[in-house]
Amino acid sequence: MDRTPVWFMRQAGxxxxxxxxxxxxxxLLELCRNPELATEVTLQxxxxxxxxxxxxxxxxxxxxxxxxxxxxxxxxxxxxxxRPLRSPSQxxxxxxxxxxxxxxxxxxxxxxxxxxxxxQVALIGFAGAPFTLASYMIEGGYSRSFLRTKKMMxxxxxxxxxxxxxxxxxxxxxxxxxIAAGAxxxxxxxSWVGALGADDYRQYAMPYSSMIFESLKDQSVPTIHFSTGxxxxxxxxxxxxxxxxSVDWRIPIHLAWERVxxxxxxxxxxxxxxLMAPPDVLERKVLDILKQVDGRPGHIFNLGHGFLPQTPxxxxxxxxxxxxxxxxx
Amino acid sequence: MDRTPVWFMRQAGxxxxxxxxxxxxxxLLELCRNPELATEVTLQxxxxxxxxxxxxxxxxxxxxxxxxxxxxxxxxxxxxxxRPLRSPSQxxxxxxxxxxxxxxxxxxxxxxxxxxxxxQVALIGFAGAPFTLASYMIEGGYSRSFLRTKKMMxxxxxxxxxxxxxxxxxxxxxxxxxIAAGAxxxxxxxSWVGALGADDYRQYAMPYSSMIFESLKDQSVPTIHFSTGxxxxxxxxxxxxxxxxSVDWRIPIHLAWERVxxxxxxxxxxxxxxLMAPPDVLERKVLDILKQVDGRPGHIFNLGHGFLPQTPxxxxxxxxxxxxxxxxx
Numbered sequence: 001m002d003r004t005p006v007w008f009m010r011q012a013g014x015x016x017x018x019x020x021x022x023x024x025x026x027x028l029l030e031l032c033r034n035p036e037l038a039t040e041v042t043l044q045x046x047x048x049x050x051x052x053x054x055x056x057x058x059x060x061x062x063x064x065x066x067x068x069x070x071x072x073x074x075x076x077x078x079x080x081x082x083r084p085l086r087s088p089s090q091x092x093x094x095x096x097x098x099x100x101x102x103x104x105x106x107x108x109x110x111x112x113x114x115x116x117x118x119x120q121v122a123l124i125g126f127a128g129a130p131f132t133l134a135s136y137m138i139e140g141g142y143s144r145s146f147l148r149t150k151k152m153m154x155x156x157x158x159x160x161x162x163x164x165x166x167x168x169x170x171x172x173x174x175x176x177x178x179i180a181a182g183a184x185x186x187x188x189x190x191s192w193v194g195a196l197g198a199d200d201y202r203q204y205a206m207p208y209s210s211m212i213f214e215s216l217k218d219q220s221v222p223t224i225h226f227s228t229g230x231x232x233x234x235x236x237x238x239x240x241x242x243x244x245x246s247v248d249w250r251i252p253i254h255l256a257w258e259r260v261x262x263x264x265x266x267x268x269x270x271x272x273x274x275l276m277a278p279p280d281v282l283e284r285k286v287l288d289i290l291k292q293v294d295g296r297p298g299h300i301f302n303l304g305h306g307f308l309p310q311t312p313x314x315x316x317x318x319x320x321x322x323x324x325x326x327x328x329x
Numbered sequence: 330m331d332r333t334p335v336w337f338m339r340q341a342g343x344x345x346x347x348x349x350x351x352x353x354x355x356x357l358l359e360l361c362r363n364p365e366l367a368t369e370v371t372l373q374x375x376x377x378x379x380x381x382x383x384x385x386x387x388x389x390x391x392x393x394x395x396x397x398x399x400x401x402x403x404x405x406x407x408x409x410x411x412r413p414l415r416s417p418s419q420x421x422x423x424x425x426x427x428x429x430x431x432x433x434x435x436x437x438x439x440x441x442x443x444x445x446x447x448x449q450v451a452l453i454g455f456a457g458a459p460f461t462l463a464s465y466m467i468e469g470g471y472s473r474s475f476l477r478t479k480k481m482m483x484x485x486x487x488x489x490x491x492x493x494x495x496x497x498x499x500x501x502x503x504x505x506x507x508i509a510a511g512a513x514x515x516x517x518x519x520s521w522v523g524a525l526g527a528d529d530y531r532q533y534a535m536p537y538s539s540m541i542f543e544s545l546k547d548q549s550v551p552t553i554h555f556s557t558g559x560x561x562x563x564x565x566x567x568x569x570x571x572x573x574x575s576v577d578w579r580i581p582i583h584l585a586w587e588r589v590x591x592x593x594x595x596x597x598x599x600x601x602x603x604l605m606a607p608p609d610v611l612e613r614k615v616l617d618i619l620k621q622v623d624g625r626p627g628h629i630f631n632l633g634h635g636f637l638p639q640t641p642x643x644x645x646x647x648x649x650x651x652x653x654x655x656x657x658x
Contacts, residue, residue, distance in 0.1 A: 251561030
């Protein structure tokens with residue numbers, strides 16, 4: 001049996017000393033926008049851990065300035081959109097732009113990482129899904145209630161559609177360019193779509209995610225569909241598309257797999273805070289996931305969401321070893 | 330056929346002008362701690378809408394000072410625990426206290442409301458579930474990640490158990506006292522338990538919620554078990570107890586009912602932000618829920634979580650009328 005592949009969301013990041021050292025000199029956006037630095041950061045976790053994939057160091061919000069929406073990362077507070085989209089007229093002023101040009105630094109970094117990576121390690125590209133990107137652009141940052149986003153959907157459905165169609169086109173072009181540059185798989189992050197009920201997902205988000213997966217069908221790479229909090233309507237996520245569904249820890253992985261069907265691979269689903277648990281608790285949680293999967297092919301071991309900055313490096317090594325050992329036994 | 334009962338979480342609150350007028354003069358805690366004022370606030374929505382239940386105006390954190398944990402509501406920021414529980418020694422210093430005495434103002438308000446309510450309107454009492462209360466006490470307020478709470482569970486399981494057992498005893502005594510004072514149903518709010526995976530729920534939260542429902546079995550009132558974000562393991566919530574399961578909008582209500590079984594009544598599950606939608610969108614959403622329920626007895630129409638302060642009063646009237654009309658047709 002092949003060993004279960006393992007990689008982690010935010011495997012390059014603040015939990016690594018060598019990353020924090022770079023962050024003393026460069027901002028997050030400076031790291032993203034400099035291909036040499038982005039390459040270095042992407043490769044950092046690969047030097048420490050026996051990971052089966054690298055994910056290009058970037059951020060889902062990078063395409064926003066090209067559309068006409070500027071933002072920054074405020075220290076310790078996450079992203080801050082300078083002028084959040086609060087009116088139909090603001091949405092009407094947006095444009096698709098030229099993502100292949102305005103995001104060239106990501107494409108260059110992909111090429112550079114690809115040349116440095118060992119053959120057996122896959123390089124994953126990614127983008128934010130339309131709903132999640134729209135929610136940042138409308139709320140202005142992270143939101144608990146998504147009140148403004150939902151009001152835009154309900155009160156201005158035409159503007160919502162215009163915004164989502166722009167995001168679809170940008171995302172398709174961006175992901176195709178990433179694949180052309182060397183990405184061997186791409187992940188679509190719909191991190192906040194779990195705020196929607198099933199009907200709203202079907203009406204306001206799913207059609208646009210579907211368009212993206214549909215447009216990528218002629219590309220010969222796997223597509224990973226990431227979401228959290230969607231245990232109530234996983235079938236719809238599967239229907240929207242993706243050769244792999246990435247699920248969070250809020251649903252047992254074997255039940256998630258029953259719901260999406262055995263023709264779909266599944267990625268997940270360790271709780272990120274489990275890495276702060278004592279070694280025996282962490283190991284039990286990793287083994288529980290592997291036992292639930294029960295050797296079924298098509299499982300990619302990962303977290304249900306990204307690493308927290310407080311993650312101890314030893315826990316990461318322990319998981320990688322445990323997954324590889326177990327799946328070889 | 331009897332009409333579908335309808336009430337709303339946070340039906341007394343800031344979306345009502347008459348409530349905001351009182352809040353100019355009194356803080357939230359002053360309103361809660363004065364039985365006459367709490368009675369007035371509890372009755373306010375009943376004067377406007379043809380609701381089938383009143384819920385006593387109170388807050389799930391009110392029992393905390395009696396246990397040894399002080400807090401306040403910082404303006405616009407939600408609850409702020411003065412000295413969050415960050416160490417086992419802090420937990421060791423807590424005590425059950427005398428909830429029947431320290432929360433006498435709630436019990437008095439229940440008696441007063443009961444005397445004023447028409448016979449056909451039920452009065453609902455409530456308390457926070459142990460996991461949700463513990464998370465506030467440990468995090469110090471609302472949390473996105475529940476990092477400190479989960480670390481306490483994983484790293485100090487004995488202290489966690491001590492804390493949860495104190496909360497069980499306080500909650501059982503508090504809810505029994507509410508029932509003795511005139512509450513005709515009680516709701517246990519496990520608002521944040523959806524942050525846990527199924528295994529963690531089973532190990533760290535469910536046993537304590539179960540103890541509470543078990544202890545209330547000899548009381549002759551319905552018990553409502555409220556949670557959000559638990560679509561991945563609703564069966565466990567049902568197993569923990571409650572004659573009614575209250576589910577949020579992240580799972581279609583007919584699928585939720587299949588999962589918890591037809592021997593359990595179900596409450597829910599309109600998206601609170603739907604009340605900000607245009608009348609036709611709101612009506613469609615209300616009718617969708619009623620159609621999914623399909624006349625099955627044991628449905629209580631409610632939201633999936635509480636009203637937001639921005640809720641328009643006209644939307645509330647529209648829902649109440651729509652539910653009563655539909656279920657009479």
